[in-house]
Amino acid sequence: MNFIIENENDEDPTEEDIIVLYNLVDGACKKSYGFFAAKLAGVPNAIVKDASSAGKLLEEQQKKFKENQTKLIAAQKHVQTLQKLRELCSREMNVIEITKLIEVL
Structure with a gap:
């Protein structure tokens, strides 16, 4: 249409x-x-205008939510990497193991 x-x-x-x-x-x-x-x-126009304003606000909030969700996912990946690093660093490693760890990260 x-x-x-x-x-x-x-x-x-x-x-x-x-x-x-x-x-x-x-x-x-x-x-x-x-x-x-x-x-x-x-x-009535007043109701349509209020609904339009509410719709715009909802769109803005949805956009912010998606942006924050993307940031949260990135932060979670960093936390997982740090947790792995902490776990690996808690044990003694030789030079070869350390080199392999750096390559993975």
């Missing part, structure tokens, strides 16, 4: 006017038009 968007407004989607073109094309829409559908259904 394609759309013609008049008055496109990323800050306030309730100000947009959309003409729906019933022509199927490959691919996905670049953004959701659920707020426009709510507007067409007669949902």
Whole structure:
């Protein structure tokens, strides 16, 4: 489905006017038009605006969560490496074992 968007407004989607073109094309829409559908259904603008704000906040939080999750995974890998190193260093090793350990790390 394609759309013609008049008055496109990323800050306030309730100000947009959309003409729906019933022509199927490959691919996905670049953004959701659920707020426009709510507007067409007669949902009051104040509610649509609040929902839009909540949606933007959720997207921002989701992005931060993914960034933090990536950092956490990297930190966990570092901890595992340090734990292995601590375990190996707790026993006596000869030069060959130390060299092999350095190559692995």
